Amino acid sequence: MDIGTLVEQAREGRPRAVARLISLVERADPQLREVMAVLAPLTGNAYVVGLTGSPGVGKSTSTSALVRAYRQAGKRVGVLAVDPSSPFSGGALLGDRVRMQDHATDPGVYIRSMATRGHLGGLAWAAPQAIRVMDAAGCDVVLVETVGVGQSEVEVAAQADTTVVLLAPGMGDGIQAAKAGILEIGDVYVVNKADRDGADATARELNHMLGLGEAREAGAWRPPIVKTVAAKGEGVDELIAALEKHRGWMDEHGHLAVRRRRRAAQEIQTLAITTLRHRVAQNQLDALAERVACGELDPYTAADHLVAAVTA
Ligand SMILES: Nc1nc2c(ncn2[C@@H]2O[C@H](COP(=O)(O)OP(=O)(O)OP(=O)(O)O)[C@@H](O)[C@H]2O)c(=O)[nH]1
Numbered sequence: 001m002d003i004g005t006l007v008e009q010a011r012e013g014r015p016r017a018v019a020r021l022i023s024l025v026e027r028a029d030p031q032l033r034e035v036m037a038v039l040a041p042l043t044g045n046a047y048v049v050g051l052t053g054s055p056g057v058g059k060s061t062s063t064s065a066l067v068r069a070y071r072q073a074g075k076r077v078g079v080l081a082v083d084p085s086s087p088f089s090g091g092a093l094l095g096d097r098v099r100m101q102d103h104a105t106d107p108g109v110y111i112r113s114m115a116t117r118g119h120l121g122g123l124a125w126a127a128p129q130a131i132r133v134m135d136a137a138g139c140d141v142v143l144v145e146t147v148g149v150g151q152s153e154v155e156v157a158a159q160a161d162t163t164v165v166l167l168a169p170g171m172g173d174g175i176q177a178a179k180a181g182i183l184e185i186g187d188v189y190v191v192n193k194a195d196r197d198g199a200d201a202t203a204r205e206l207n208h209m210l211g212l213g214e215a216r217e218a219g220a221w222r223p224p225i226v227k228t229v230a231a232k233g234e235g236v237d238e239l240i241a242a243l244e245k246h247r248g249w250m251d252e253h254g255h256l257a258v259r260r261r262r263r264a265a266q267e268i269q270t271l272a273i274t275t276l277r278h279r280v281a282q283n284q285l286d287a288l289a290e291r292v293a294c295g296e297l298d299p300y301t302a303a304d305h306l307v308a309a310v311t312a
């Protein structure tokens with residue numbers, strides 16, 4: 001099928017067409033260049049929300065609850081579950097972890113899981129392009145769930161328009177969150193499993209760690225902490241309200257444009273570096289390495305040789 005027809009069908013909301021386009025991303029298909037050129041003018045409408053947090057904290061349950069709420073509001077929703085720790089072809093495996101069965105038959109919801117380990121350029125490369133596909137396909141909201149709280153997961157979540165960091169009582173989450181640096185990236189914090197003991201204490205601890213009691217610059221964003229019981233849909237309206245508020249604030253202060261430019265810059269850089277890496281001839285690198293290893297050449301000069309060779 002030609003790319004134009006495929007994109008047209010995706011925009012009509014045909015899940016199979018969207019699936020085929022995202023498969024091109026996963027495979028890093030040579031046709032991707034053409035696809036992205038067709039998609040470019042169709043993107044920029046979706047509101048991208050990243051959700052991150054420790055395993056089992058309730059990301060998928062929360063995502064599912066958000067999907068329900070957005071669907072009730074008549075929005076088309078895309079869900080991208082990204083697992084950087086699994087091999088690239090492990091999509092089916094990840095599918096088990098995505099608790100989205102409720103929405104499986106709803107044509108207004110598009111759900112996709114993506115495993116990216118071992119992929120050249122990895123996550124930074126694949127996730128933004130999959131988001132582009134969903135955006136161009138007419139999703140009003142794209143929810144990006146990342147599994148785990150490693151550096152790459154945090155990077156993906158931080159690329160969203162709004163980043164949600166989830167914690168739950170009694171998981172030692174606070175410390176883990178601080179370690180992974182997710183206390184710097186949250187625009188909205190959720191203490192899920194508020195039906196369990198210790199939710200208030202977790203919220204207090206978080207409040208303290210984020211320095212929310214302290215004064216901030218006028219007009220600065222103060223990340224709200226929302227308590228939810230995602231499994232029962234409790235607090236989800238408050239979460240949606242917090243997301244909308246953040247989006248409004250971003251718009252008002254011009255931050256949305258800034259963030260999207262930053263996202264695009266990262267995407268361009270990753271693609272450019274990937275292209276250059278493809279051009280490095282292994283034998284040439286080996287030859288330079290040998291000369292550097294035996295002290296015949298310094299590494300800077302060797303690097304200059306390599307750069308000159310791949311950009312010639
Ligand atoms: N008690 C309680 N359990 C919940 C709540 N939300 C989710 N759970 C349960 O917590 C478990 C993990 O939920 P998931 O939504 O799969 O968590 P996750 O963060 O997506 O997990 P991974 O994708 O494996 O990292 C499931 O058994 C849920 O039913 C809640 O608000 N209260």
Ligand SMILES: [Mg+2]
Pocket residue numbers: 059060061097098099145147
């Ligand atoms: Mg999950």
